[in-house]
Amino acid sequence: MIDDAAGVEFSHQVEPNVEESPNMGASRFFKMLNSAQNPLWHRCEYSELSETSSPDNKIPLDYYRAKKLVSGLGLTSQKINCCVNGCMLYYKADKEMTECKFCKEPHYKKRVGKKGKKKIPHKTMHYLPLIPRLQRL
Numbered sequence: 001m002i003d004d005a006a007g008v009e010f011s012h013q014v015e016p017n018v019e020e021s022p023n024m025g026a027s028r029f030f031k032m033l034n035s036a037q038n039p040l041w042h043r044c045e046y047s048e049l050s051e052t053s054s055p056d057n058k059i060p061l062d063y064y065r066a067k068k069l070v071s072g073l074g075l076t077s078q079k080i081n082c083c084v085n086g087c088m089l090y091y092k093a094d095k096e097m098t099e100c101k102f103c104k105e106p107h108y109k110k111r112v113g114k115k116g117k118k119k120i121p122h123k124t125m126h127y128l129p130l131i132p133r134l135q136r137l
């Protein structure tokens, strides 16, 4: 009736419900939800995304414990300080030197205002002793 009085024809057509496909982020999320629902195999209580280890397993809880366990094999590395320019290693008899005997660069970093703290070398390397590894073979 209002349309007739105004003399204007309004269209009241409503677009039919058109299902849009979800965007890429939503698609990944729905795919992940499906993976969380799908069992690994028929009648399995674990899904594709769940933890499959049993609760009474012996897997180390963190990196520190795993490293400690592996160190029992005797295949540890040795940390050796070296000159910042690569001239020499501070190893065996030279371990306590305060500067490089070739380029005179200091062994340790200067730490202003931090007396009594641990000395930090400019450069270190990790040495993997060969003999224990060969003995393991």
Ligand SMILES: [Zn+2]
Binding pocket: 083, 084, 085, 086, 087, 088, 100, 101, 102, 103, 104, 105
């Ligand atoms: Zn040097």
